[in-house]
Amino acid sequence: MTDAAILFDLLLAGSVIALAIASLTVRDMFAAIVLFVIFGLLSALAWVRLSAPDVALAEAAIGTGVTGALLLKTLHHLRYVTGKLGEGPARGLTPTAPVPAGVIWANAAFCGMITLGLALAFLGAPRSGPGFDALVAEAMPASGVDHPVTAVLLNFRAYDTLMEVVVLLAAVIAVWQIERGLSDAPAPALGEVWQGFARLTLPAIVVVGTYLLWKGSEAPGGAFQGGAVLAAVGLLLLLSRIYVPQPAHRGLARWAFVLGAGAFAGVALLVSGGGRVAFEYPAEHAYALILLIEGLVTISIAVTLAALFHGREPVAAPVPEGRNDT
């Protein structure tokens, strides 16, 4: 049985690498996105094989689901901007205005630096050793939760997690700033079958997302996975036009964007003092505080990802019927 498992793992590892290369080298952008999504799914499977269901869930929900939707939305946007959509197949079309070489080189340089940094960190890490399992297990009683991954993410290294939430916030701020001048692409209606599908799956996704969040304190799951699944609710609402973003909702949306990062930082600062440092939750309230942070962060992640999918800030425009589409 072990041999079969090793064979499967080797096949999986080979497929993941082959898909990554194919996704980077294929000319057609739609094919690249599809390959990337399959790459993400197989990566999630690889994480399962590595006994890391938390990472697998995050990879499947965020790395594959939401990112795939964002990439497809971007492709749709690019094709619309080129003005070719609706005139025909528009397959394999590249944007007419080429990206300046400087931008490409700057991107390449940054990516190269990150790769180099990761490689150095990997090579510099101790080759063997017990890892942090024992330390985490030892500190678990003080964490307030029963799941080691959640304890690490929300307690032991909460500062990093706060930064991850802030990165999402920065992304949505940038998108709302940059896309201000662009007009909305009127997407074709997806039809009655899609509407029925949306109505059927919406309640189920809400349940699954909330369950992932709630379960996070004792099993794989948590704010990022739950938030990504709940973001799918936003995507369904937007795509089925059950919810159409209105300019009047901008204030509420801004509050929702900031809610997670604000509550996280607020709790971290409030528990400090009296001999404690920031993020050092008092043990008797740790569970409640972590759940509060996770709940609010989940709302922020879900709203932010859905807003990123929608793209631009909703503005009042004298365009009838079909505006603010995705």
Place this chain on the structure above:
Amino acid sequence: MPDLVAFISAVLIAAGAVFFIAGTVGLLRFPDTYCRLHALTKADGLGLALIALGIALTASSFGEVFRIALIWFFVAVASATGGHLIATYARRVDRAEGKEGS
């Protein structure tokens, strides 16, 4: 008895895998989008149903069976909806290209 259940389960999963392989061959060999979709959605739906049934036989509790059934249901619904959307899009593209009757 457990051996028999395991055997039936293995047969069901193998049959499901055969449907997936047939669907993949169809995807690679069929000439146009509609035929490929036909191959894929059929293979997907039936193959997954067989595999889900096979796994459900080995499940230890009713809750697990219920969850497997839910997964099958939502994948089947999503797959059918996705197939419908792709077919609708392909048809629109064909019409835009002037290829009627496909």
